[in-house]
Amino acid sequence: MTEELLRLDGVRKYFGLRGVPWQAAQAVRAVDGVSFVVRKGETVGLVGESGSGKSTLARVATRLLDPTAGRVEIGGKDVTRVRGRRLRPVRRRVQMVFQDPQASLNPRQSVGTILSTPFRAQGTRPTRTQLVELLHQVGLSEEHLERYPHEFSGGQRQRIGIARALAVSPDLLICDEPVSALDVSVQAQVLNLLADLRDELGLSYVVVAHDLAVVRQVAGRVAVMYLGTIVEEGPSDQVYNAPAHPYTKALLSAVPVPEPGAVRERIVLTGDVPTPIAPPSGCPFRTRCYRAEDVCATERPVLQPVAGQTEHLAACYFPEPPTSERT
């Protein structure tokens, strides 16, 4: 079995809401018990709608946020309680690419300064050759080193964000909505760049995205989140072709397909996602589920293998049968 780069065990992240005198303090359960492994060479997609907790999970995994409960292991080492200076070796292995390159690059710093910051954070000084090499890796050139973020287009800025993440030669890149701020034609360039870097540098990725088509394009394995929990996980082909969890099925059916006249069965979900302050008892999806029965309100279903599969897991009392048995 290949090396584990990241392991999350029963991770919870609650954000406190301050109580008022006549009311107890409440918590937003952004991530509510997630276990998750990323191995070397893998690209794992983390999909879910807004409020599903996917970005919070990414930030806990990079140790930008402290988990409320659970364990975070990076490269086989427990780093849950590691803080401050001792996080440096962790940062060398795991880096993050942010959604909005406009907001994540300091407008007053030149690209050269931006790219040398990770080196300085590690206590080293980069040579000019190293910085130019980084720019080449992401398809930019030496002349860009002295320029400032506003002189670049959105796609180029995202390339700079990726170059910055690559500066410390990490094993794992966690990309939070890496292309959602970009136009379609530019989005494809960045997705191809990520694929090229994977092949050249042997990188692994966690790609957090709300766009299911983007995740299908890049990820070999995919985890679907709903209200702070993973409801389905497995190889992309299996999850996309034969979703087992009713939520995944509804989510996939809602994505419009660019083919006029294509006939598809659409499951239109009613209502909205419940509040993560008081999630429903039992299965978090049961309030909107078309298959829900009484048992769904009792205990939260655990992720378990879908019939006949080993790596395809779903947390549901009534999972969809495998495709071969469907009519």
Next chain:
Amino acid sequence: MAEPILEVHDLRVTFATEGGPVPAVDGIDFAVAPGETLAIVGESGSGKSVSSAAVMGLLPSNAEVRGEVLLDGRELVGLEADELRKIRGNDIALVFQDALSALNPYYSVGWQVAEAYRLHHDVSKKVAFRRAVEMLDKVGIPDAARRAKSYPHEFSGGMRQRVVIAMALVNNPRVLIADEPTTALDVTVQAQIMQLLADVQEEFGTALVLISHDLGVVAEVADDVLVMYAGRAAERGTVRDLFFRAAHPYSLGLLGAMPRIDVPPTRRLTTIPGSPPSPGSISAGCPFQPRCAYTERVGERCVTERPELTPRPGEGDHEAACHLGRRPEVVA
């Protein structure tokens, strides 16, 4: 196609800026008939939102609008402000992309929908509020009578977008312009909103102009499509023309660049090199020429001569603005 309700001819919008005039829309034509849907597709800066604002007469004073906008045969360009006000929101209405900024946080949603009704109908506040509740109910707000008294911040994103749609529909407009109505929403909510727009269209025969960058949404709802690039029309035709017989290298590039969920992934997406030009920096030739894979085969003409929309032989109303005489293949 039935008799169009909205016709736009040679629409041009130029913004006066400190750096000189900037052309944002450079001569586009489109038409939409009752009950039909026209999609305007393009990337940021292509002029699609400016075109819709120009049709609605909503551009700031530094914008110069030329051309014809005919609503049921009546010219809207150059109309006096108070004449336009009678039409806007009544015969033609706009659904904005960002529902939160389109609503006033200070007033209840029912009040805001009622206000839109009272602007065009001489009725009491009470009657208008009743009409607002009826509309909110129609767009699928549960328990509308009670929820009408709630404020925008008490609604989710999808519910807010329903309120904005209720506001646009309260006067039963004949033309609805929806500018990226689902871009800020999750896919499951997007499906609900697109279904709602389709239901409304069927019930009232509203003509819909849908502005979108999402080709999936366009494929599902549009009858006709206009592809815009750098303020100009690159291609125009039926939805099938665009998706099955794309005639402009840009349209083809857009289709190839889009990842899809219904087919297994290829290792690489086809890409269009570079990024869209900023308005004002467009040369004399074809605006797409610097990014086009076919320009070498055509030669100098792409640089010197601006291509006009020309009909594709034997393909009805399908037109493309490209010097390449034949259909482009897959963009390399």
